[in-house]
Amino acid sequence: MSGMSGVQAVTDLTSTPAAAPAAPVKAPATTDTGARTEAAAGVITDARARIDDLDGRIIGLVQERMAVSAVIQRERIGSGGRRVNLSREMEILEHYRGQLGRPGTALAMTLLELCRGRV
Numbered sequence: 001m002s003g004m005s006g007v008q009a010v011t012d013l014t015s016t017p018a019a020a021p022a023a024p025v026k027a028p029a030t031t032d033t034g035a036r037t038e039a040a041a042g043v044i045t046d047a048r049a050r051i052d053d054l055d056g057r058i059i060g061l062v063q064e065r066m067a068v069s070a071v072i073q074r075e076r077i078g079s080g081g082r083r084v085n086l087s088r089e090m091e092i093l094e095h096y097r098g099q100l101g102r103p104g105t106a107l108a109m110t111l112l113e114l115c116r117g118r119v
């Protein structure tokens with residue numbers, strides 16, 4: 001192709017086509033795991049199944065907690081007391097903070113919000 005202009009070179013159907021660009025060394029193994037190797041994708045997929053199972057059990061426990069809390073609140077309100085008992089809530093907040101640190105407090109507050117006011 002020597003002597004051709006750039007435009008002639010791309011439009012010249014008789015010339016040997018240029019080699020295709022090399023494939024990327026590592027294509028993403030799976031886009032949904034974010035892994036870059038099949039091995040890592042396998043580990044992540046298995047661990048995610050365990051997390052899904054744990055989350056299902058955690059949600060079941062939260063629902064069970066809500067039901068037990070409702071029994072207590074109903075009994076207290078029926079006896080003429082108040083729904084909320086702040087000293088007990090402080091104990092629970094402290095329990096979660098002691099076990100999980102500061103985010104534990106936020107988790108306990110969310111649990112108490114879910115459990116309160118449903119009777």
Ligand SMILES: C=C(O[C@@H]1C=C(C(=O)O)C=C[C@H]1O)C(=O)O
Nearest residue numbers: 069072073083084085088089115
């Ligand atoms: C369940 C109770 O009633 C309310 C709900 C609480 C809870 O869900 O843990 C805690 C304190 C109360 O505000 C209780 O007094 O134990």
